[in-house]
Amino acid sequence: MNKIIACIDHSAAAAAVCDAGAWVSRRTRRPLVLLHVLDQRLYPAKTDLSGNIGLGSRTQLLEELADLDRQRSKLALEQGQQDLATARERVAEQGVADPELLQRHGHFVEALQDLQDDTRVLVLGRQGEEHQGAAQEIGGNLERVIRTLACRILITPPDFKAPQKVLFAYDASPTAKKVLSIIARSPLFKGIPIHLLMIGEAGEKNLGLLHAARQELIAQGHTEVDTQLMQGPVEKTLLAYQQQQQLEMIIMGAYGHSRIREFFVGSTTTNLLRLSPVPILLMR
Template sequence: MKNIVACIDNSAAAAAVCDAAAWVSTQVERPLVLLHVLDKSIYPAKTDLSGNIGLGSRTHLMEELADLDIQRSKLALEQGRLQLDEARKRVEPLGVKSPELLQRHGHFVEALQDLQEDTRVLVLGRQGEDHESGLREIGGNLERVIRTLSCRILITPPSFNKPQKVLLAYDGSATAKKVLYVIARSPLCKGLPFHLLMVGENNQKNQQLLEEARKELLEQGHADVSTAIKQGDVESTLLGYQKEHQLDLIVMGAYGHSRIREFLVGSTTTNLLRQSEVPVLLMR
């Protein structure tokens, strides 16, 4: 059985990640794994000081600095364990039974890649603890995760409220149809009102595509489905519609169609994540 994996750190978004992951876990009835990664780029297991300090009489200083490195890593591991324990205490009252606590030492993205096969939804904060200088910035690790992993990723801002209404960005493409197929059948948003929004020209073809998507949601038991076509810049139009209708969750494909977008995080995705005040579920 695939798990819900929540990335826990010491960032301002950690509580929101716990709340979002607990919501996903209980909705889809999948086990929750609380993950803390001690990133090698921040806490190396061992530092090579031989090129910085001379030999002979300075050997004892090298040893002392190496010991400090070891102590620093041990403290970081202990801090991570405490963070995981606090996360456990937060998610259990939200209905999560016996969450698994998992700690890894390695590169953050590589650690997530190792777990990807058993991950149904990955839950991340918009910013990690090493990238909180600006509230509207997104962490570098987040961009790499989106670019590298193929699982579904839920990104939450520093606060999370249980979704009551969902915005599905839809353009009628093959990718959008796959996203629609999955989300329509998923228990994640079962029973919630849906707003289908297409950003483009309001013509007969697009109206027909939206109507077909609306019917698919209705057939899967979603009784309250609205559709709209808006013209304008994609991310500002999506976010403007979300705010106007007070929608609590944005669901969209992670990339555009071009091969460049398959290699890099698309500008629409990046800008939307940066500006969104609600969680965004990215589906590949």
């Protein structure tokens, strides 16, 4: 797990993905890969149209239709190469001089699975080409990626700004404790103030859990760690605190409940992805 993979496309989010990928690459001193995937669902490598043509239609029509699909895929491939070149120029301006450029043709999630073993952090835009302009929608592939991959995933809104203060949504669960351990030892947030927010009942137990979490961060060299215990609906309380304190990134575990439970009560992860005005770093 050595590389930072930034997934770009032809959407407005590509610039933010480049900026976020460059930021993570610089902070962690890991190589940056700019990835463009030509989705096979939209641009099949080979098209069989024979079942769509009625009896008596000419072979020439089949050939012309197949040729149109080939031309469309070729143009999309060339557009992707241009997008990669533009992305390379942008990350160079951010201090990453020699990123690896990678282009794949296939299913998006499968392409990321193939690269997962060498992925340290995956950087995605909240909305791709199909959802740009829909302020509170998330891209169609995003939830599938989060549920399928086990790597760390940074999701950015259309604008990315390097965070000066971050919010860690902490609930002392086994997942949160694992995330805490990773964050404490990672160079990604060293020197950046961290706010630990627990949403739960006021009491000595939760205050003690917050104190222990703070001490673990301090023991690993984090000098500015604030803790806060609050009550209220999770999404509303967390986002209100983020805005009040002007925190510029949220760190949290991903999808803590089963799909059946989420069908009835909704998913905190998905809701925050939709509503958050700042990037979210998800840890499985």
